[in-house]
Amino acid sequence: MNQITAYAPATMANFNVGYDVLGLSLNDIGDEVELTLNGTEENNILEIINGKGLPLERDKNCCSVVIRKMQETLNSFKGVDIVITKGFAAGSGLGSSSASSAAAAFAYNELMGKPYSNKELVAFAAEGERVACGSAHVDNVAPSILGGVVLSKGKKASDLIQLPLIENLYAVTFFPAIKVNTSDARKILNNTIDLKTLSQQVSFMGAFVSSLYEKDIDLFSASLQDLVVEPRRSLLIPRFKELKKAALENKALAFGISGSGPSVFAIAKNADEADHIIKTMEQVYADLSIKTQAHKHLLCKDSGARIVKK
Amino acid sequence: MNQITAYAPATMANFNVGYDVLGLSLNDIGDEVELTLNGTEENNILEIINGKGLPLERDKNCCSVVIRKMQETLNSFKGVDIVITKGFAAGSGLGSSSASSAAAAFAYNELMGKPYSNKELVAFAAEGERVACGSAHVDNVAPSILGGVVLSKGKKASDLIQLPLIENLYAVTFFPAIKVNTSDARKILNNTIDLKTLSQQVSFMGAFVSSLYEKDIDLFSASLQDLVVEPRRSLLIPRFKELKKAALENKALAFGISGSGPSVFAIAKNADEADHIIKTMEQVYADLSIKTQAHKHLLCKDSGARIVKK
Numbered sequence: 001m002n003q004i005t006a007y008a009p010a011t012m013a014n015f016n017v018g019y020d021v022l023g024l025s026l027n028d029i030g031d032e033v034e035l036t037l038n039g040t041e042e043n044n045i046l047e048i049i050n051g052k053g054l055p056l057e058r059d060k061n062c063c064s065v066v067i068r069k070m071q072e073t074l075n076s077f078k079g080v081d082i083v084i085t086k087g088f089a090a091g092s093g094l095g096s097s098s099a100s101s102a103a104a105a106f107a108y109n110e111l112m113g114k115p116y117s118n119k120e121l122v123a124f125a126a127e128g129e130r131v132a133c134g135s136a137h138v139d140n141v142a143p144s145i146l147g148g149v150v151l152s153k154g155k156k157a158s159d160l161i162q163l164p165l166i167e168n169l170y171a172v173t174f175f176p177a178i179k180v181n182t183s184d185a186r187k188i189l190n191n192t193i194d195l196k197t198l199s200q201q202v203s204f205m206g207a208f209v210s211s212l213y214e215k216d217i218d219l220f221s222a223s224l225q226d227l228v229v230e231p232r233r234s235l236l237i238p239r240f241k242e243l244k245k246a247a248l249e250n251k252a253l254a255f256g257i258s259g260s261g262p263s264v265f266a267i268a269k270n271a272d273e274a275d276h277i278i279k280t281m282e283q284v285y286a287d288l289s290i291k292t293q294a295h296k297h298l299l300c301k302d303s304g305a306r307i308v309k310k
Numbered sequence: 311m312n313q314i315t316a317y318a319p320a321t322m323a324n325f326n327v328g329y330d331v332l333g334l335s336l337n338d339i340g341d342e343v344e345l346t347l348n349g350t351e352e353n354n355i356l357e358i359i360n361g362k363g364l365p366l367e368r369d370k371n372c373c374s375v376v377i378r379k380m381q382e383t384l385n386s387f388k389g390v391d392i393v394i395t396k397g398f399a400a401g402s403g404l405g406s407s408s409a410s411s412a413a414a415a416f417a418y419n420e421l422m423g424k425p426y427s428n429k430e431l432v433a434f435a436a437e438g439e440r441v442a443c444g445s446a447h448v449d450n451v452a453p454s455i456l457g458g459v460v461l462s463k464g465k466k467a468s469d470l471i472q473l474p475l476i477e478n479l480y481a482v483t484f485f486p487a488i489k490v491n492t493s494d495a496r497k498i499l500n501n502t503i504d505l506k507t508l509s510q511q512v513s514f515m516g517a518f519v520s521s522l523y524e525k526d527i528d529l530f531s532a533s534l535q536d537l538v539v540e541p542r543r544s545l546l547i548p549r550f551k552e553l554k555k556a557a558l559e560n561k562a563l564a565f566g567i568s569g570s571g572p573s574v575f576a577i578a579k580n581a582d583e584a585d586h587i588i589k590t591m592e593q594v595y596a597d598l599s600i601k602t603q604a605h606k607h608l609l610c611k612d613s614g615a616r617i618v619k620k
Contacts, residue, residue: 019505163516192504195329195502199330206471206518219471228508
């Protein structure tokens with residue numbers, strides 16, 4: 001085997017209850033990374049399909065950075081040519097760099113005969129986040145590799161907790177194509193939170209985790225609330241309140257901001273309701289000159305990174 | 311039936327991961343409340359056994375306040391004579407007023423033919439907390455009535471979540487008989503928490519809840535940490551660091567402050583280790599002139615309020 005292609009899905013960080021520590025995989029959109037052993041010790045980015053403006057330099061591209069880190073740790077430098085196919089827009093708040101980083105880590109691990117477990121790959125993929133966003137956070141790459149809902153108590157493999165899913169729910173994502181810089185999205189947050197809000201947010205996380213184990217949709221819906229990020233970041237998203245109202249009035253179980261935005265999400269009980277929520281959100285933007293992209297995603301556990309060609 | 315006696319256990323609020331929203335019942339110590347229908351519309355406190363200094367006035371005693379609230383809601387005023395037997399010290403941080411309030415609510419409900427579910431009783435018992443501590447918080451009364459570990463997402467019956475327990479663990483409680491006023495214990499807390507600490511604490515709650523469902527003792531131990539209250543309230547407890555070190559070096563799975571203190575707790579894997587942890591904590595205080603009381607408590611689900619005589 002000297003060529004392999006892996007797919008890794010888009011992801012939604014925070015997922016309302018877990019700022020910086022929770023993420024959900026969005027199975028239906030993602031990136032592909034094709035690796036071909038090139039017989040040298042260097043890794044070359046040959047092409048980024050649908051990725052205009054993304055860096056081809058090996059020390060700036062998240063895929064080559066991830067692979068180099070794996071090579072250094074393995075102390076084995078089997079160089080690869082890399083072709084990246086972006087499946088969704090960068091800057092959407094849906095984990096674009098994470099999907100590429102996750103696919104690169106997953107593909108290279110397979111090519112090397114699986115020296116690492118999937119959980120161990122998360123720390124490597126996080127190095128792609130460091131070069132793309134400035135910090136090696138795991139809340140996107142963990143669900144992109146592992147699938148489903150992942151809680152990260154820390155950055156070590158043993159800190160990653162795959163939570164059960166309530167099957168057959170749908171996530172709707174709605175991306176208004178405006179630019180929200182991740183660092184601006186961080187700056188707009190308050191640096192501190194009052195104790196009462198902390199207690200409530202902590203209780204919502206506990207209740208949310210319980211709802212997943214109990215398959216309790218009412219509790220899932222009641223607990224999936226963001227008291228920390230949404231009050232601030234929603235200011236950066238045009239007509240956020242109207243979008244939220246439209247979704248919740250049309251049977252959405254929850255609504256919130258995906259990662260640092262500008263994408264927002266809703267959770268729907270089934271595909272029809274997901275389609276309907278998308279329509280109502282599009283109507284909110286009907287008279288604006290902002291392009292939008294909406295998707296629905298079946299929530300399923302086997303939604304992590306996978307090999308699609310070898 | 312015109313006489314009934316209920317027992318309700320001591321409880322530990324916060325339980326490290328859930329400031330103001332989580333509590334654990336401590337089955338092995340508790341209060342008893344005996345009610346006797348007296349043929350009038352008034353409720354009288356006849357006696358408080360082992361409760362020196364606690365108020366006998368019906369508008370100041372938590373039991374008569376709870377029962378009056380139930381009578382008002384039922385719009386039926388069958389008066390009772392009340393005898394309270396305190397099973398553990400007030401001011402210990404183990405939910406003394408809560409145990410009496412919970413037992414009173416449970417007993418009166420039974421005497422009236424169970425008009426309310428156990429979860430519905432929590433809001434009544436919380437009225438006892440209002441008169442005893444100034445606010446109708448539920449984090450002690452909920453586990454005292456329901457048993458086990460209870461997460462309270464809010465104050466309504468539907469907000470109370472009984473989490474599963476890892477069976478056969480023991481909680482050790484260690485009470486140094488110094489006075490820590492609940493309002494002082496609140497005042498010493500910082501009013502705000504930085505975002506990074508919030509994220510960590512939220513992740514610990516999520517991981518803790520997952521550990522209970524998964525019966526994962528390692529994760530239970532790793533996640534049962536208090537980043538919010540302990541750094542401040544521990545300053546009010548003599549030799550807190552030494553107690554913590556002694557417990558953790560002697561196989562305790564977790565250590566922390568019970569409610570607003572001064573009691574501290576440890577979690578032990580079995581009764582022998584619980585006994586050993588108690589000894590090492592007592593040694594820490596051996597040369598101090600502070601009286602101490604230590605107990606071990608088997609963690610079990612059926613540890614809520616119950617009728618003991620009718």
